[in-house]
Each structure stands twice: as structure tokens, then as C-alpha cells.
Amino acid sequence: MPDKYAVAAGGSSAAERASLYLRALQEREDETGVRLAAKRKREEERAKSNDPRHGETCEKYFWRLTKVRESEGVRDVRKERTIWGKWLSPRIGKRPIADVTRDEIEAIRDVLDDAVRLRIKDGLRAGTSGATAQNVWSVLRTMFKESVSARDRTRRVRADDPTSGHKAPLKTAKREKTFIYPNEFSRLLACEKVPRVWREVYALAAYTYVRPEELQALTWEDVDFNAGTIHVSKAISAGDGKPKPLPKTRNAVRTVPIDPALVPLLAPMHAAAKDDAAPILPVLGELNDFRSCRDTGITWLALAGVELPLIQRRAGHEDSAT
Numbered sequence: 001m002p003d004k005y006a007v008a009a010g011g012s013s014a015a016e017r018a019s020l021y022l023r024a025l026q027e028r029e030d031e032t033g034v035r036l037a038a039k040r041k042r043e044e045e046r047a048k049s050n051d052p053r054h055g056e057t058c059e060k061y062f063w064r065l066t067k068v069r070e071s072e073g074v075r076d077v078r079k080e081r082t083i084w085g086k087w088l089s090p091r092i093g094k095r096p097i098a099d100v101t102r103d104e105i106e107a108i109r110d111v112l113d114d115a116v117r118l119r120i121k122d123g124l125r126a127g128t129s130g131a132t133a134q135n136v137w138s139v140l141r142t143m144f145k146e147s148v149s150a151r152d153r154t155r156r157v158r159a160d161d162p163t164s165g166h167k168a169p170l171k172t173a174k175r176e177k178t179f180i181y182p183n184e185f186s187r188l189l190a191c192e193k194v195p196r197v198w199r200e201v202y203a204l205a206a207y208t209y210v211r212p213e214e215l216q217a218l219t220w221e222d223v224d225f226n227a228g229t230i231h232v233s234k235a236i237s238a239g240d241g242k243p244k245p246l247p248k249t250r251n252a253v254r255t256v257p258i259d260p261a262l263v264p265l266l267a268p269m270h271a272a273a274k275d276d277a278a279p280i281l282p283v284l285g286e287l288n289d290f291r292s293c294r295d296t297g298i299t300w301l302a303l304a305g306v307e308l309p310l311i312q313r314r315a316g317h318e319d320s321a322t
Contacts, residue, residue: 056157058100058143059093065146065155070237073247078213080139087112087136097147102162105140112136112169119172130171137169179299180206180292197283200265204281205290207259209297209315211235216284217243220276223266229255232316241285251316 005021008014029035045055062084070077091108092100118127140163147158180188185206189199205215213235222231233253234243246252258266269280284290294315301311312320 055096056098057093058095058097059089061097061147061155061157062088062093062143065143068152068155073249073252079135080142083136083139088140098157100144100162102166105144105162106166108140109137109166109169116170116172120170129175130169131174133169134171177295178292179296182300185296200269201281201284201290202293203262203265205293206297206300207262208256209294209301210256211294211316212284212290214246214316215281215290216279218280219278220270220273220280223258223270223280225258225263225267225270228258230258231255236285246316249318251313251318254313254316256314 001018001021005017006014007017009017012020066077066081066084069080088108091111092104095104112128112133115128116130116133119129120127144158144161144163146155148156148161150156185202188194189203191199205212208215208230210218210230210232214232216236217234218230218232222233223229224231232246232255234245236242237244273280298311298315301314308320312322315322
């Protein structure tokens with residue numbers, strides 16, 4: 001109701017004026033049907049945008065797919081969502097998935113190639129690596145393969161795969177992975193310029209070598225001081241930021257031994273905790289990715305002579321090649 005018709009004026013009350021306005025509006029609508037037509041058009045557009053076989057956008061399809069992949073225990077869903085938001089959504093997110101053409105896919109590949117060429121020409125500060133380009137390409141291909149041959153028939157929205165037959169993006173030479181040497185790590189943990197809470201995170205991340213999303217989900221209930229172990233059974237979900245059980249694969253749910261060097265740190269941290277159900281490192285969600293600490297801890301195990309099957313089990317790797 002426009003404000004000017006909802007106030008008293010000319011000897012009529014606000015209710016009387018509003019009633020007159022609405023009657024006049026209804027008479028015009030009965031004659032023209034403009035508002036009803038507009039409403040039906042909106043409903044048709046809404047139905048079309050949610051119809052997988054006609055108007056569902058790539059954005060909606062992608063998020064529908066990642067929810068399924070997450071429920072099936074796929075570990076890289078969080079990474080896939082990040083890649084989608086940066087590289088793919090701005091280019092095809094609003095396009096109906098059934099209408100995306102091979103030319104549009106090739107244009108995305110060309111963008112990736114240009115970024116890789118820039119990296120090759122100007123070094124690490126420019127462009128993107130071939131590995132990143134391959135990851136983007138993998139996310140794109142996975143989505144369109146599913147659009148043709150998904151187990152769930154409601155996700156089969158195309159008769160063809162527009163990513164098929166294209167050359168993959170360019171590659172760059174593989175960089176040698178690095179890890180933190182023990183003497184460097186000791187200096188880091190002793191450096192008072194680094195806030196203590198960060199140093200606690202670094203220590204636990206390296207000495208438990210669990211994935212960042214698993215480390216963030218650890219609570220004091222998972223720590224068994226008597227047995228000297230930490231039970232890893234859940235991870236923070238990329239979707240809602242809440243802990244979810246790990247998939248029941250051979251090495252996903254596991255027990256990590258508490259390194260003796262960690263005990264003097266963990267004991268007072270536990271004594272200061274008010275609730276055993278509380279996260280061990282609540283600040284972790286506000287800090288950066290600590291995967292390099294995981295790589296470091298696993299490398300230390302290898303240098304210490306721990307046998308490969310034990311490393312594989314403790315690290316939660318399904319394949320020894322990893």
C-alpha cells in the first residue's frame with residue numbers, strides 16, 4: 001500500500017482511503033490482467049530455473065552435485081567449491097547447464113592456458129601453476145561427466161559432454177615440495193614474537209600430522225592420555241562448518257600416537273579447558289591452512305625410519321603412493 005493512500009485525508013479515514021485504492025486497483029487488474037500475467041511469468045521463470053532438464057544453471061547444478069559428493073565421502077569438496085567460485089562460476093555460473101557449448105568450455109581452457117603461460121614467463125608471482133589449471137579442469141570435467149552419466153537420473157541433464165575431446169590445460173614443471181627442518185621448527189616454537197596460540201597450533205599440526213579440517217574438529221574427548229593416542233574420526237564440513245564423521249574406509253578413521261614432545265604442551269592445555277567436548281584448537285578456524293605442517297610431520301616420520309605401512313595408516317592415506 002503506497003504511503004499516500006494509507007493516511008486520512010479529504011474527510012476520509014486511512015482505512016476508507018486504503019479500501020478505495022484497493023477497489024480501484026482490483027478493477028484495473030480485472031480489465032487488464034497485468035499483475036496476474038507478471039505473477040505467472042515470475043512463477044514460470046522460477047520453475048524453469050529449478051528444472052534440471054531445461055533451466056537449471058551451472059551454479060545450482062554444481063552445488064547440488066557437491067552436496068552429493070560430500071555425502072559420499074569425497075575429501076576434496078571444499079577445494080572444489082573454492083575452485084568453482086574463483087575460476088568457473090564467473091564464466092558459466094549463470095548459464096543453463098543444458099545449454100553450455102563446446103566453445104564455452106574451450107574458452108575456459110584458453111583462460112587457464114594464458115594464466116599458465118604467464119607463470120612460465122614471469123615466474124611464481126604471476127599467473128597460475130599447471131597443477132592449479134589441471135585442478136580447475138578436473139572440477140569442470142567432473143561436473144559435465146556427471147551431467148551425462150550420473151547414477152542419479154535427476155542429475156543426468158545432458159545428452160553430451162561438452163568437455164570431451166578438448167586438450168587439457170598446459171602444464172608447468174613440478175615444484176619440489178619442501179618441509180620444515182626440526183631445528184627450524186624449534187626456533188619457530190621458541191619465538192616469542194609469534195603469538196602462543198599460533199605456536200600451539202603449529203606444534204599440534206606438525207606432531208599429529210592430521211589434515212587441517214580434521215585438526216579443527218578434534219576435541220579433548222578424542223585425546224586418551226592413558227593410552228597416549230589421539231582418535232581421528234571426524235572433520236569440519238566445508239558446507240556448514242560443522243564436524244562430520246569421516247568415511248568408513250580402511251584408513252580414514254584412525255589413531256595417532258601422541259609424540260612424547262607433545263605431552264608437556266597438551267597436559268596444561270587440557271587442564272585449562274573447561275569442557276572435554278570443546279575443540280582443542282578453537283582458533284584454528286580463523287587461521288590459515290596448515291597442510292604444510294602435516295607434510296612436515298609425515299616427512300619426519302619417514303626420516304625417523306618409521307615403516308611405510310605405519311606412516312600410511314597414521315596419515316590416513318588409502319594409497320601408499322600418496
